[in-house]
Amino acid sequence: MLDTLKDYSVVYSFDRSGYERHARHFSELNATSLAGKHFLVTGGTRGIGQAITEGLLAYGAEVTVSARSDRDYRANFGHHSRVRFLPLDLADFNAVMAADLSVYDGVVLNAGGMPDKLQVVEDRFDVIFASQVVGHFLLVRRLITEGSLKPLSPVHWVASGGMYLQKLNLSDLSWQRTDYDKVKSYANAKRAQVILNELMAQRFKNFTFSCSHPGWVATQALADALPGFTKKLGHRLRTPEQGADTILWCLEQGRKLKSGRFWFDRRARKTHPFFWTREREADRLALLELLEAEWHAHQSIPSKVATSVN
Ligand SMILES: NC(=O)c1ccc[n+]([C@@H]2O[C@H](COP(=O)([O-])OP(=O)(O)OC[C@H]3O[C@@H](n4cnc5c(N)ncnc54)[C@H](OP(=O)(O)O)[C@@H]3O)[C@@H](O)[C@H]2O)c1
Numbered sequence: 001m002l003d004t005l006k007d008y009s010v011v012y013s014f015d016r017s018g019y020e021r022h023a024r025h026f027s028e029l030n031a032t033s034l035a036g037k038h039f040l041v042t043g044g045t046r047g048i049g050q051a052i053t054e055g056l057l058a059y060g061a062e063v064t065v066s067a068r069s070d071r072d073y074r075a076n077f078g079h080h081s082r083v084r085f086l087p088l089d090l091a092d093f094n095a096v097m098a099a100d101l102s103v104y105d106g107v108v109l110n111a112g113g114m115p116d117k118l119q120v121v122e123d124r125f126d127v128i129f130a131s132q133v134v135g136h137f138l139l140v141r142r143l144i145t146e147g148s149l150k151p152l153s154p155v156h157w158v159a160s161g162g163m164y165l166q167k168l169n170l171s172d173l174s175w176q177r178t179d180y181d182k183v184k185s186y187a188n189a190k191r192a193q194v195i196l197n198e199l200m201a202q203r204f205k206n207f208t209f210s211c212s213h214p215g216w217v218a219t220q221a222l223a224d225a226l227p228g229f230t231k232k233l234g235h236r237l238r239t240p241e242q243g244a245d246t247i248l249w250c251l252e253q254g255r256k257l258k259s260g261r262f263w264f265d266r267r268a269r270k271t272h273p274f275f276w277t278r279e280r281e282a283d284r285l286a287l288l289e290l291l292e293a294e295w296h297a298h299q300s301i302p303s304k305v306a307t308s309v310n
Helices: 002-008 016-023 047-058 071-077 093-098 127-145 161-165 182-203 220-225 227-236 240-256 281-297
Strands: 038-042 062-067 083-087 106-109 154-158 208-212 261-264
Touching: 002 016, 016 240, 038 047, 038 127, 047 062, 047 071, 047 240, 062 071, 071 083, 093 127, 106 127, 106 240, 127 182, 127 281, 154 182, 154 240, 161 182, 182 208, 182 281, 208 240, 220 227, 240 261
Parallel strands: 038 062, 038 106, 062 083, 106 154, 154 208, 208 261
Antiparallel strands: none
């Protein structure tokens, strides 16, 4: 009863105490189901992505980490023989279509941030929506279409609890008619990821889609984006390892999970605690149509497909 009340409080659920309470019921992951596999982790160079990568390495997997800069990769993994770096700006759609991909046993769509200033991409999207939604969609579409993702592999979206208060809004994705609001843009992009997880699960039945939110995690990104929040809740924030736990668990569970569900601390959760965030079916389809249009518009970019891991 008290635990349920704490979960409703949000603070005592998304924070470190929430993780510790939920983790009392967790069991060890089965390392053998990840060993020898090759995963792609976007934004795997630092923060939660670094913890996902370290977890995968500990279970014997190989990991390709992507990011715009190789600075954090060199600092955190430069010495590791089972980690390689893929330079990739997810807001550069031509770069996503041309990226030098390998063949993977799973992909984690983790890269993200909340820049203070508005940056518009291809006149249509701000950089948050461009990188976290469009870029990731193009990447998954390529992986599936080109056979770079082995059949039955997991595809995991790292969303945020920030989307709980946001209804999908596809109007003015480049903030031309209203003042740029990074928190709203971020929440909208995360809401779009949650919806895409469901829609792609219905469409691509040969893969296992999952999506989660990590809780509040002490990373540089959070400190930069929300300094006041971080200062106030600093001691309550989760570690990156705690933030990565459910993501690793989803990868380990693989086909055992029902595709398209949303997870927090290893439990399937509702995506709409509030009725007023529910999107219309037409808006869900509009999101998919918009992304398919981007996919077709960027088809002519020649891509490189590597077939070997090394
Ligand atoms: N920290 C939290 O409390 C929290 C809560 C909810 C959800 N999340 C989500 O968890 C994920 C990881 O966040 P984090 O806190 O670990 O952030 P972080 O420490 O800043 O790591 C972000 C990673 O994404 C990469 N990245 C950022 N923008 C990119 C772009 N346009 N193209 C390609 N790569 C890009 C970064 O590398 P480069 O800068 O070199 O590109 C870095 O590797 C994000 O999706 C975030 O929204 C975090």
